Amino acid sequence: MTRRLSRLSRSVAGKVVLITGAGSGMGRATALLFADEGAKVAVTDVDRDGVESVTAEISSAGGTALGVVLDVADPASIGAALKTVREGLGRIDVLVNNAGISVGAEIDDEEFDDRWQLALDVLLTPHQRLIRACLDDLIDCGEGRVINISSTEGLGASRSTTPYTVAKHGVIGLTRAMAIALAKHSITVNAVCPGPILTSMTQAIPAEHRDTFARRRTALRRYGDPEEVAHMVLNLALPSSSYVTGAVIAVDGGQTMKND
Ligand code: NAP
Numbered sequence: 081m082t083r084r085l086s087r088l089s090r091s092v093a094g095k096v097v098l099i100t101g102a103g104s105g106m107g108r109a110t111a112l113l114f115a116d117e118g119a120k121v122a123v124t125d126v127d128r129d130g131v132e133s134v135t136a137e138i139s140s141a142g143g144t145a146l147g148v149v150l151d152v153a154d155p156a157s158i159g160a161a162l163k164t165v166r167e168g169l170g171r172i173d174v175l176v177n178n179a180g181i182s183v184g185a186e187i188d189d190e191e192f193d194d195r196w197q198l199a200l201d202v203l204l205t206p207h208q209r210l211i212r213a214c215l216d217d218l219i220d221c222g223e224g225r226v227i228n229i230s231s232t233e234g235l236g237a238s239r240s241t242t243p244y245t246v247a248k249h250g251v252i253g254l255t256r257a258m259a260i261a262l263a264k265h266s267i268t269v270n271a272v273c274p275g276p277i278l279t280s281m282t283q284a285i286p287a288e289h290r291d292t293f294a295r296r297r298t299a300l301r302r303y304g305d306p307e308e309v310a311h312m313v314l315n316l317a318l319p320s321s322s323y324v325t326g327a328v329i330a331v332d333g334g335q336t337m338k339n340d
Contacts, residue, residue, distance in 0.1 A: 088318075089318065092117050092118065093117060093118030095119045096120045098214070099178055100177055100206070101152075101178045101179030103126075105281060106274065107125065107179065110176055111145070112134070113313075114317075115138040115143030117314065121146070123145050123146065132147055135147030146165060148161045152177075152210065155209060175218065175224075182244060184244060192243075198243065200246075203250075208254055208258070219265045224262070226262075227271075228271045230252050234249050234328075236336065256328075266322070270325060272309060273329065274332065275298060276298065276304065294333070299335070299337070300334055301333075304332070312331045
């Protein structure tokens, strides 16, 4: 059969992808998916146990993974981790800024300033630090890809989550600014906004509250699986996604478009 429209690859095989917060949840699902697709995965997380278990999972399935402990809030940790990744895997073609925590605060909370700073330190500032630290690699590969994990909290706002909401809005602003700044290097920068996804971040919510929220607020009437977000991240990393940049893509079961 004659193949058409196949100038651009739909494969990440052989690419080196660095994922932050890859020890659990969506980061873990993304690491496993890229490895299944033949990418070499730098599995990074602040949690050493998570790093070791996901790295072992990939290796035992025949994939290529390098586990590195990386606290995204610590600039020294970023430098050391990137050195290890370059030594172990040679370069970085794809960066997935995924690591995150849940940081809420009431507006009259005495600790509001501290919560605000924590949200920016973990959820926003590291994204730009990592992009800048990986820049030479992303330029050298000729088709660098950055995928930033924001949230539906980056598109709207909820009660009691101001620090998190502001940081996630910031991730979208950063994505757009970096997409403009890095376009001259053919590097694409996109944001994924997950809705309610079943991970350790949402497991503390009682199951009945989760079900009620999902039925009322999402068109698909359910929580999403981490793997459903991972597939969107993979799509954005493909060479064939070369004309998608500065995009903000909700993976939310229809939460943000639903009016009734
Ligand atoms: P998760 O299962 O808790 O995974 C987050 C991972 O990031 C954990 O392994 C966590 O380690 C790690 N992490 C925390 N602080 C870190 C740091 N300073 N440096 C490096 N790693 C760090 O949660 P998830 O739901 O998959 O979250 C992934 C991303 O999706 C986050 O950015 C989150 O804000 C976003 N998100 C989640 C949802 C949802 O419904 N789950 C919705 C929208 C957006 P520890 O376990 O040790 O803290």
